[in-house]
Amino acid sequence: xxxxxxxxxxxxxxxxxxxxxxxxxxxxxxxxxxxxxxxxxxxxxxxxxxxxxxxxxxxxxxxxxxxxxxxxxxxxxxxxxxxxxxxxxxxxxxxxxxxxxxxxxxxxxxxxxxxxxxxxxxxxxxxxxxxxxxxxxxxxxxxxxxxxxxxxxxxxxxxxxxxxxxxxxxxxxxxxxxxxxxxxxxxxxxxxxxxxxxxxxxxxxxxxxxxxxxxxxxxxxxxxxxxxxxxxxxxxxxxxxxxxxxxxxxxxxxxxxxxxxxxxxxxxxxxxxxxxxxxxxx
Amino acid sequence: xxxxxxxxxxxxxxxxxxxxxxxxxxxxxxxxxxxxxxxxxxxxxxxxxxxxxxxxxxxxxxxxxxxxxxxxxxxxxxxxxxxxxxxxxxxxxxxxxxxxxxxxxxxxxxxxxxxxxxxxxxxxxxxxxxxxxxxxxxxxxxxxxxxxxxxxxxxxxxxxxxxxxxxxxxxxxxxxxxxxxxxxxxxxxxxxxxxxxxxxxxxxxxxxxxxxxxxxxxxxxxxxxxxxxxxxxxxxxxxxxxxxxxxxxxxxxxxxxxxxxxxxxxxxxxxxxxxxxxxxxxxxxxxxxxxxxxxxxxxxxxxxxxxxxxxxxxxxxxxxxxxxxxxxxxxxxxxxxxxxxxxxxxxxxxxxxxxxxxxxxxxxxxxxxxxxxxxxxxxxxxxxxxxxxxxxxxxxxxxxxxxxxxxxxxxxxxxxxxxxxxxxxxxxxxxxxxxxxxxxxxxxxxxxxxxxxxxxxxxxxxxxxxxxxxxxxxxxxxxxxxxxxxxxxxxxxxxxxxxxxxxxxxxxxxxxxxxxxxxxxxxxxxxxxxxxxxxxxxxxxxxxxxxxxxxxxxxxxxxxxxxxxxxxxxxxxxxxxxxxxxxxxxxxxxxxxxxxxxxxxxxxxxxxxxxxxxxxxxxxxxxxxxxxxxxxxxxxxxxxxxxxxxxxxxxxxxxxxxxxxxxxxxxxxxxxxxxxxxxxxxxxxxxxxxxxxxxxxxxxxxxxxxxxxx
Numbered sequence: 001x002x003x004x005x006x007x008x009x010x011x012x013x014x015x016x017x018x019x020x021x022x023x024x025x026x027x028x029x030x031x032x033x034x035x036x037x038x039x040x041x042x043x044x045x046x047x048x049x050x051x052x053x054x055x056x057x058x059x060x061x062x063x064x065x066x067x068x069x070x071x072x073x074x075x076x077x078x079x080x081x082x083x084x085x086x087x088x089x090x091x092x093x094x095x096x097x098x099x100x101x102x103x104x105x106x107x108x109x110x111x112x113x114x115x116x117x118x119x120x121x122x123x124x125x126x127x128x129x130x131x132x133x134x135x136x137x138x139x140x141x142x143x144x145x146x147x148x149x150x151x152x153x154x155x156x157x158x159x160x161x162x163x164x165x166x167x168x169x170x171x172x173x174x175x176x177x178x179x180x181x182x183x184x185x186x187x188x189x190x191x192x193x194x195x196x197x198x199x200x201x202x203x204x205x206x207x208x209x210x211x212x213x214x215x216x217x218x219x220x221x222x223x224x225x226x227x228x229x230x231x232x233x234x235x236x237x238x239x240x241x242x243x244x245x246x247x248x249x250x251x252x253x254x255x256x257x258x259x260x261x262x263x264x265x266x267x268x269x270x271x272x273x274x275x276x277x278x279x280x281x282x
Numbered sequence: 283x284x285x286x287x288x289x290x291x292x293x294x295x296x297x298x299x300x301x302x303x304x305x306x307x308x309x310x311x312x313x314x315x316x317x318x319x320x321x322x323x324x325x326x327x328x329x330x331x332x333x334x335x336x337x338x339x340x341x342x343x344x345x346x347x348x349x350x351x352x353x354x355x356x357x358x359x360x361x362x363x364x365x366x367x368x369x370x371x372x373x374x375x376x377x378x379x380x381x382x383x384x385x386x387x388x389x390x391x392x393x394x395x396x397x398x399x400x401x402x403x404x405x406x407x408x409x410x411x412x413x414x415x416x417x418x419x420x421x422x423x424x425x426x427x428x429x430x431x432x433x434x435x436x437x438x439x440x441x442x443x444x445x446x447x448x449x450x451x452x453x454x455x456x457x458x459x460x461x462x463x464x465x466x467x468x469x470x471x472x473x474x475x476x477x478x479x480x481x482x483x484x485x486x487x488x489x490x491x492x493x494x495x496x497x498x499x500x501x502x503x504x505x506x507x508x509x510x511x512x513x514x515x516x517x518x519x520x521x522x523x524x525x526x527x528x529x530x531x532x533x534x535x536x537x538x539x540x541x542x543x544x545x546x547x548x549x550x551x552x553x554x555x556x557x558x559x560x561x562x563x564x565x566x567x568x569x570x571x572x573x574x575x576x577x578x579x580x581x582x583x584x585x586x587x588x589x590x591x592x593x594x595x596x597x598x599x600x601x602x603x604x605x606x607x608x609x610x611x612x613x614x615x616x617x618x619x620x621x622x623x624x625x626x627x628x629x630x631x632x633x634x635x636x637x638x639x640x641x642x643x644x645x646x647x648x649x650x651x652x653x654x655x656x657x658x659x660x661x662x663x664x665x666x667x668x669x670x671x672x673x674x675x676x677x678x679x680x681x682x683x684x685x686x687x688x689x690x691x692x693x694x695x696x697x698x699x700x701x702x703x704x705x706x707x708x709x710x711x712x713x714x715x716x717x718x719x720x721x722x723x724x725x726x727x728x729x730x731x732x733x734x735x736x737x738x739x740x741x742x743x744x745x746x747x748x749x750x751x752x753x754x755x756x757x758x759x760x761x762x763x764x765x766x767x768x769x770x771x772x773x774x775x776x777x778x779x780x781x782x783x784x785x786x787x788x789x790x791x792x793x794x795x796x797x798x799x800x801x802x803x804x805x806x807x808x809x810x811x812x813x814x815x816x817x818x819x820x821x822x823x824x825x826x827x828x829x830x831x832x833x834x835x836x837x838x839x840x841x842x843x844x845x846x847x848x849x850x851x852x853x854x855x856x857x858x859x860x861x862x863x864x865x866x867x868x869x870x871x872x873x874x875x876x877x878x879x880x881x882x883x884x885x886x887x888x889x890x891x892x893x894x895x896x897x898x899x900x901x902x903x904x905x906x907x908x909x910x911x912x913x914x915x916x917x918x919x920x921x922x923x924x925x926x927x928x929x930x931x932x933x934x935x936x937x938x939x940x941x942x943x944x945x946x947x948x949x950x951x952x953x954x955x956x957x958x959x960x961x962x963x964x965x966x967x968x969x970x971x972x973x974x975x976x977x978x979x980x981x982x983x984x985x986x987x988x989x990x991x992x
Binding site for chain 1: 896897898899900901902903904905906907909973
């Protein structure tokens with residue numbers, strides 16, 4: 001070669017400024033039916049269906065609406081009665097499309113079977129609504145700020161049932177129930193009367209955002225406690241952990257989220273025994 | 283003209299030194315101090331390193347030609363033979379700006395790194411840019427990746443044995459280097475004809491010189507908020523009693539300080555970490571006769587880390603701590619063609635697996651107890667040469683006894699995991715070399731290895747935030763069967779050398795941390811959060827090297843596969859290890875343009891690391907959830923980098939030899955990923971996720987002046 005340096009310089013020019021990026025397209029994306037189904041004691045089942053979205057597509061309302069499943073056949077049965085659910089848009093929820101029942105109402109201790117059929121695929125699951133329980137008492141306690149209180153509930157826990165609890169509160173000015181982001185008794189170690197402090201985590205858009213986890217004197221608060229079984233507990237424990245750590249950086253994450261929906265589906269179909277209580281903060 | 287000299291016995295006479303007999307044994311410090319001394323004479327290259335040594339040796343390792351490696355591109359002004367190891371076959375850096383090294387698919391904690399016989403826990407400074415070994419002091423390095431003889435144990439994958447100050451100075455020598463990033467100074471001298479000593483120090487000053495410079499050059503201000511600094515000091519002495527007895531001691535202390543302003547735009551910021559090694563050792567050697575000698579080591583090595591990071595608006599304070607006290611005795615007996623070595627070692631080690639504190643007044647903290655254990659080993663090996671065959675046969679018996687865990691907390695109840703537990707391991711070792719003719723050989727080796735304490739990575743980027751895990755009733759000792767074979771040949775009057783090696787490794791009881799960060803607060807025995815599994819690694823290494831001439835260098839290529847299989851990971855299915863490297867290339871070229879001008883370049887290319895990353899997303903329970911493909915299914919972008927160095931040897935002034943060096947690290951400014959992170963965000967009707975790669979080391983030019991005063 002007349003001048004070997006020309007080749008070297010040429011190679012360097014090609015390589016300069018070479019910034020690699022993540023190749024999303026070759027990641028082996030497979031379509032999954034994402035199921036979020038709930039049947040509460042005393043209420044009709046509600047199922048939200050969507051498809052997972054490849055990472056190459058952005059997170060926005062259009063993408064979410066495009067991935068909503070609106071043409072599935074959804075069947076719920078309690079062993080005796082089988083009901084095909086009807087559907088409608090539900091703008092209060094994401095994904096904003098719900099399949100709902102009008103015949104089968106949830107009963108504590110009873111098992112419910114779910115079947116979703118879509119485009120030649122079918123996914124199935126079943127869940128049992130835990131046995132009934134009671135909110136024993138509610139505690140209102142002072143804080144360092146005169147006008148604010150903390151709130152606790154006491155629940156009688158039966159260790160043998162292997163139930164955990166999700167707890168929500170709704171202040172009079174809020175439009176929605178806000179969850180205290182911890183699945184209570186998620187390791188099923190507690191037994192007997194157990195007191196649990198409520199720490200709701202409102203968003204910026206919630207009216208009670210400035211109060212944070214406290215409750216203002218004079219406020220009317222709805223407390224909602226949901227008992228869930230061990231399978232559901234594991235799912236929401238994983239999900240809570242996932243969102244708390246934001247699935248983030250460098251802590252080794254080995255466990256995938258658990259699911260009780262078989263492939264090609266993913267998600268949760270769960271029953272819950274619900275108890276509510278309304279109190280005035282004093 | 284070139285001469286190769288080999289010796290079996292030396293009578294060592296030098297001005298200022300007593301006449302001393304030295305037995306030339308491959309394994310003794312005394313012998314190698316002579317054998318590996320290199321003297322350069324114009325037109326005649328006299329080197330103790332036999333160019334056929336890699337072809338004739340029995341093990342799958344090499345003695346590193348330290349003077350030659352010092353001519354490699356100095357990285358940021360510091361020519362570092364230890365760092366140059368990463369250009370050897372089978373050894374690879376974990377990622378950009380990472381202190382971790384992996385040998386033939388092994389884990390980072392499986393390398394036994396020794397400084398004058400004392401174990402060193404963390405061998406690098408500033409995320410792997412520099413080694414902890416002061417290049418002015420290194421006299422000898424040995425790198426063993428296969429056929430590891432029975433005298434070495436406790437780690438599965440490799441031995442990197444660094445020896446400082448085994449060549450005593452003939453006069454007082456002052457050496458140093460002044461660079462943009464760091465400087466160093468070392469003194470070697472002697473008092474009388476029996477006592478010689480050294481002292482050396484290094485320190486960096488990046489935030490005072492480099493960062494202001496980068497700011498002026500318009501570099502992203504966020505990058506300049508990061509700070510990386512280190513220092514280390516070395517001191518030691520040799521004393522010759524004059525009757526074949528030598529006493530030596532060495533001391534090392536090093537510290538790294540790093541501050542990272544922000545790593546993830548979503549939630550991780552304000553990392554401030556300090557960590558360092560502490561080593562103190564003494565050696566006593568005695569030559570009884572031409573046939574028999576002994577060497578005693580008494581060592582202390584420690585490592586501690588203190589790190590603070592802010593994560594999701596919470597401060598986390600992380601500590602790890604480890605202290606080890608070690609005694610080792612080696613006895614060497616020469617009988618005809620037999621070189622027999624036997625010995626024993628024992629150590630006591632105390633380690634705090636990890637402590638994490640968070641919350642106001644540290645209201646939430648982990649409650650792990652100290653692990654304490656004693657370990658020991660006895661070994662016997664015979665290196666026997668008969669005709670073209672060289673056999674190295676050995677057996678090592680290792681013993682490990684975990685003592686009952688120690689805790690300062692009165693209300694802590696010991697569990698079954700904390701109770702005392704013992705293990706015994708038999709480690710047969712065999713390596714053989716058969717000379718096919720006077721220029722080529724084949725080598726085979728097989729060996730079993732045990733490792734009783736591990737460092738398990740908690741945070742998978744460059745910081746050494748790792749958990750110490752000792753073997754217990756639930757975390758069994760890790761073990762390895764390693765088989766290796768190769769063909770070695772020299773060509774063209776030993777100017778060139780080629781080799782092809784293949785290896786297969788089968789690991790048992792490897793450990794992975796199986797919990798999340800919050801799980802650390804909910805258990806008292808870290809072992810409860812560990813997953814154990816198997817591993818397999820196999821591959822081929824090809825090497826072409828030019829040993830002499832104006833242009834010298836080598837190119838290594840490794841084709842490898844590295845798998846792991848854990849019952850609790852990836853549904854029990856086999857998956858690629860995070861350090862799986864399908865292709866790994868390293869090339870070095872050194873060109874002596876004139877006696878004063880020297881230019882060199884290194885190039886590395888490696889297939890990207892494996893890691894977990896999502897492939898799709900969905901919303902459930904009002905949260906953005908990322909869906910992952912199989913474990914370690916994602917491959918990072920490939921790593922490649924070119925470094926160049928230009929050195930000018932200045933004319934001697936007074937008694938000062940010095941040279942100026944200009945080096946450019948990452949010449950074409952390749953953005954090699956430092957870490958990949960992902961995060962999600964959910965607010966009312968506002969969902970988002972983020973996946974981003976972080977790059978730390980752009981193109982880094984550097985200039986330095988190295989001097990040597992005799």
